[in-house]
Amino acid sequence: MRGQRGWLFRLLRVGVALIILVALALGAGALWLRHAMQAQLPQLDGDRRTFAVTKPVTVQRDHQGVPHISATSVDDLIAAQAYVTAQDRLWQMDMMRRVAAGEVAEVLGSNFVEHDRIQRVLQFRQTAERLTASLSPQDRRFFEDYARGVNAYINEADALPSEFRLLNYQPRRWQPVDSVLIVLSMVQTLDEQWPTKLTRETITRKIGSTLAADLYPTGSWRDHPPTQSTPDLTQPPVNVPPPQPDEESFDRIADDLLRLRATLGLADTCRGCIPGSNEWAISGAHTASGHPMLSNDMHLNHSVPGIWYEMDLRAPTFHAAGVSLPGVPMIVAGHNDHIAWGYTALYGDTQDLYVERTNAQGEYWDGSGWHAMERDHETIQVRFGKNQELDVLRTSHGPVISALVPHESRTIALRWIVYDPQFAGGMPVYALNTATNWQEFESAMVQWWAPTLNVVYADDQGHIGYQAVGHIPQRPGGLVGVPITDQTHEWQGVLPFASLPSSFDPPGGILATANSRITPDGYPTPLSLEWASPYRNERIWKWLSSHEKMTRIDMLSLQTDIDSELDHELAQRFAYAIDHAHHPSTRLRAAADILRSWNGVMHTTEAAPAIVTAARDALWPLLLEPKLGKDWKLYEWPESAYVEEQMVTGKPASWLPAKYPTWDDLLAAAVSRGLEQSHAPLSLKNWRYGDKHTIALPHPLYGMIPFFGWTGISAHPQSGDTTTVKQVGRTFGPSQRFTMDWSDVDASTENIVMGQSGDPVSPYYRDQWPAWYGASTFALPFTPAAVDRATEHTLRLTP
DSSP: OHHHHHHHHHHHHHHHHHHHHHHHHHHHHHHHHHHHHHHTOOOOSEEEEOTTOSSOEEEEEOTTOOEEEEOSSHHHHHHHHHHHHHHHHHHHHHHHHHHHHTOSHHHHOGGGHHHHHHHHHTTHHHHHHHHHHTOOHHHHHHHHHHHHHHHHHHHHOSSOOHHHHHHTOOOOOOOHHHHHHHHHHHHHHHHOOHHHHHHHHHHHHHHHHHHHHHHSOOSOTTOOOTTSOSOOTTOOOOOOOOOOOOOOOOHHHHHHHHHHHHHTTOSSSOTTOOSEEEEEEEOGGGBSSSSOEEEEEEEEEOOSSOSOEEEEEEETTEEEEEEEOTTSOSOSEEEESSEEEEEEEOOOOOEEEEEEEEOTTSOEEOSSOEEOOEEEEEEEOOTTSOOEEEEEEEOSSOBBOGGGSTTOOSEEEEEEGGGOTTTOOOOTHHHHHHOOSHHHHHHHHTTOOSSOEEEEEEETTSOEEEEEESOOBOOTTOOOSSOBOSSSOOOOSBOOGGGSOEEESOTTOEEEEOSSOOSOTTOSSOOOSOOOOSHHHHHHHHHHHTOOSBOHHHHHHHHTOOBOHHHHHHHHHHHHHHHHSSSOOHHHHHHHHHHHTOOSBOOTTOSHHHHHHHHHHHHHHHHHHHHHGGGGGGOOOTTHHHHHHHHHHHOOGGGSOTTOSSHHHHHHHHHHHHHHHTTOOSSGGGOOHHHHSEEEEOOTTGGGSTTOGGGSEEEEEOOOOTTSSSOOBTTEEESEEEEEETTOGGGOEEEESSOSOSOTTSTTSSTTHHHHHHTOOOBOOOSHHHHHHHOSEEEEEEO
């Protein structure tokens, strides 16, 4: 017994010692990482010699760490922009170019092989290299200036970001093609529609074109195109039916598509969380100051650090401020001395899938003869794993994407505007940043090829405007939402710029878009089959039209508005259904009482938004699963919220599942199942929307390390939803908020989600989070005097 006790005691001592050693190792690792974070903090004051510039450049940082850069030439200005951006965001920039090119597995391992495979099949690097080679001499010079600035920082930094040390690799030299890769990644984010065309084909095959037309509307009676006078909101909806695909079995393909959506990051997003934005411009007739105002908030997936980097850039012939895209020169969205501009995604259809006709020799038919496919060999470098080899085939239409759908027996090629050297090329950002009036703005926008965007405009002379931009194929055979199997849908150039929707100084003095349909009634050529649901845009127009003498505070109030007409309407419908369903439970009747007394505002502290959200989530599988089985998860459409409204209000018999005698019973069942699946409390009055509807922003690397959860944002209650002007999900929402007030340029406001720095120990890492979350904002000083007053740090870059 004593021997056994002694053995147990020794074992306990060994166990305690091991625990202590592990704790010490973790503690030492944590101290090392914290020290590495501290060491990478950039120099913000004094003089810094660098090969980036040829003459001294001044970098003044304001209260939020926003750099205000002054140079004697545009070339030094752009090089300094790159240097300063790299100070704060170098690892993010490196990962952005790797994500675009499909080179993530090289540093992060085998979990990213499938992502890299997709990007290789889509030929992102080859496309970026071609676009880089076609840059104008001026654009090439600016991209080389930017590369010089990044490389100077890589070579001269006292310590590179700790992510490089933690992962034990060094960043490659920056090249102009890396900046183009990041631009292409943004084009992919906003204009990629081919996965939806594949899933739409599968769903249409299973349920037929008549039912599919209900799921895939194009536009709605609620739309308010910016170039059209106030529409008749009593019009019934008009749907565009999809074409019939060829007969083929899609059972196994559906599983492939579900996996593809997961790899593309589409399966984890909330329904309706699609890249979009809000924007509006109002004339001085509607403002308190008598001067125009412009507001813009771009909705994207959140990241740590955020997608945007605020800057103010000034040289003798250049002065612009706003948000930049790390890795890309100049200002993306913001203002200069004379004009302001903002964006929303247009969703122009710039992609078609073609089912190629092939023979036994592997050749394809292009209408004139048989041709061998081009073949590129790709090697995906995999850290800690076996490298992956693949061949990418290409027809005259573009790369063959069938390999991404393993059970797809057809040869399907992707045609995309970015692949066409005739249409894709040129980066008119400099012309936009330096435009001084509407005419110069239009001259810049005519060169804009991608992504397709809605752009609003306001200037210091009192004008406002709107312009749709981007190269959209001209399709005499019509727009097709599924893979094309005939020879009658070839492209014939692109739509002329002059034919795209545009407006300048409209009589009503209001212009707004929010990703819903922008083509007016009777527009001759469809730009897209995929418009967003109309509710944000409708709310913005109604709100602006009902207010006068508006101020910057009003603009922020609208940007953070959480009133949902759709949720309010559905809440009433759910309550009515419960009242008329067969034998509703006491719990359901309590839910109905809460829903019918609600005003439609998506506050975190109320029960009704939680109930209606849970019911909406439960309704989709109840509707779709009886017809699609497990493949119901394939369904996603930008207007799915509008589809839901039409289903609930129209109650079509063709969509009522057989197990429910009436639509009232179906809707009551959706509420019941939603409460169960959401684990609602027994007393529904005590349920809070913010208990389930939250926002959380973990750091992509440090968030996986024990004791480093503090590097991100833990779960916070989140008001609003995907149908409110403040369009949000758990990891999705406004990536910035901007308002330009031409009555006081220095009082114009801009804020991003977390902060300027990518270093968790920097004071500028999350200092903007309280304002973003709490619906406040910051002034972005612009004139030299205002910048001087706001300056907290001054760094001189010298040659």
